[in-house]
Amino acid sequence: MGARPTFDNELELLNIDLIKMGALVESSIEKSIEAFKKQDKDLALSVVKGDGAIDEIEKSIETRCLSLLLRQQPVARDLRAISTALKMITDMERIGDNAADIAELVIMIRGDHIFTMVEHIPKMASIAVSMVHDSIESYVKNNLDLAKKTIDRDDDVDSLFNKVKLELVTFIQHATDDFDRAIDFLMIAKYLERIADHAVNICEWVEFYKTGTHKKTKIM
Numbered sequence: 001m002g003a004r005p006t007f008d009n010e011l012e013l014l015n016i017d018l019i020k021m022g023a024l025v026e027s028s029i030e031k032s033i034e035a036f037k038k039q040d041k042d043l044a045l046s047v048v049k050g051d052g053a054i055d056e057i058e059k060s061i062e063t064r065c066l067s068l069l070l071r072q073q074p075v076a077r078d079l080r081a082i083s084t085a086l087k088m089i090t091d092m093e094r095i096g097d098n099a100a101d102i103a104e105l106v107i108m109i110r111g112d113h114i115f116t117m118v119e120h121i122p123k124m125a126s127i128a129v130s131m132v133h134d135s136i137e138s139y140v141k142n143n144l145d146l147a148k149k150t151i152d153r154d155d156d157v158d159s160l161f162n163k164v165k166l167e168l169v170t171f172i173q174h175a176t177d178d179f180d181r182a183i184d185f186l187m188i189a190k191y192l193e194r195i196a197d198h199a200v201n202i203c204e205w206v207e208f209y210k211t212g213t214h215k216k217t218k219i220m
Helices: 003-038 041-071 076-108 115-140 144-152 154-174 176-211
Strands: none
Touching (some): 003 076, 003 115, 041 076, 115 176
16 A cells, blocks of 8 residues: 555544544533533433543543644645644543543532523533534534534523523622632633634634634633
8 A cells, every 4th residue: 555545544543533532512502501411410420420531532632633744745735634633632532631631620510500500501501512522523524614604602501601601690690609610610611612612712723724824722
């Protein structure tokens, strides 16, 4: 087998690893929110423990990328693909961290939920999970249109986050003895907003891969 077919095969394996990592972070977000809704502390603990698997696959992808750079002779477009993958896994790893952060808050939360908040936080989570999935899909399928549509959905997450903030302020004004729990819910919403931002970052790296130009990513 010549150098180019070998390189193309390695790139395909890289895409498979990215899909696996994406599936892990999607599952982590979904489980953390399920644990929040059901106050399932065992499920939340499994999310925290599972964060190590995300870190491990990140290291594996880094190793594969560096191997491609050192052992192969990538052309400009190939270099963009590899550098895009390296940037993407950084955002995906942080998404995993945010999901684990949510799970840690679930473990600490005591008592009944503020049910009006539960209406908005799962909606935020649903959009954030779909954004993460589609951002990775846009890279694997080389689909710039999907990346742009995914970026547009970030406005929906921001809008829901603002609703959560306003409702929590109202809640605190009438229940000052529950301030700490309200802050926990605010932090969960904030982590979801960050997850959506990381999905946007991934999409902007897809744009770089396709066009060679890149917008400034959001700083976390």
